[in-house]
Amino acid sequence: MKNKTIRATLCAALLIATALASASFALDFSAEFVEKEGETTRKGKIYMTAEKSRFELDGSGEIEVTRADKKVMWLVFPKKKVYVEEEFFGALPGDATNGDPKDTGDLSREDLGYEIVDTFRLRKYLVTVKYNNGETQDQYYEWRRNGFPIPVKMQSLNGEYAYEYKKIKFAPQDPNLFAEPKGYRKIGIEELDELETVKQNKTKKK
Template identity: 25%
Template sequence: MLQVIHTANSPPIKQKVFVDNQKMRMELIEAEEPNVIIYRSDLGLFYTLLPQKKLCFVTPYSHAFKNKDPIASNRLHNLTLLGTELLDGVPCDKYEVTGPFGKAYLWVNKEKDAPVRLSSMEGQNVVDWIDYQKGPQPPQLFDPPQGYQVIDLSKNVPRKSPPPPPSP
């Protein structure tokens, strides 16, 4: 699907997004140097791909990042149906929702049961989903491509030393 993020005073950000269970791939498009981020909640790591340089950086989820995992933390709570509205000529159920971002509005295509738009309460931040398709994705979307140099950044992550043994 295509995800378009609109924020106040910034040009829209366009991304291709693929999600399959505990895996998500986001491809930044229309950027000077396109990149790809693959989140693997199932493995507790993410890949950052630089296609122009054929590089793949592997980064383990930090303890702090686990709480902000874009897959697990993207759950919506307290959906309250507000009614039905036409959005670009398509009948959508409009909900008030609560998520990691606070309260917002969510529009869901009634026929396809697919999300169409998420908007902050004041409308300053809006995410549109175009051509949303449910179902499994090709597994190779979520692994580093063949021929890329893989750089494991976990080797550069400082480790906390164990506490000293108690004094006698």
């Protein structure tokens, strides 16, 4: 995938895909999110149900809609009136490949006590995920809120990457937020890259 703006959105989408896979009951909420990667900060809004999510990344000119129920993801560009369709890369409960369960790793959490985050008292954990019988592993921090089934905040050990939900509101979400775009032209990644190249060339000539 060549387009940089898509990669930025997919980084956030990967976290929500994990949430969609792990949520065992209906979850309807909206929230603001803040994603930090090094010195870069991205903000936006998310709308979510048990099997659907919608990201609106501020200043990106794009919207990302994930449909776990259809195993598809749409990257929508309102200004261009186009969208890209990608296969949903998150594992759903009960999904299998060639009859064998997907390897999601051996996950463990170390309780580090409570911290106040965005005025809420959250439980902090050190999460360790081991793969291939412990040959490789990932570690990160997560903060959890009572009554909320997914982490409110996640952060790498070195603090270079962090992701957080703020102003969480529980309410049924409008189904139209997660619908395939109407009146938009479906294109591939290659064509999107060509449109971006043309735009950059026009900008240079001005």
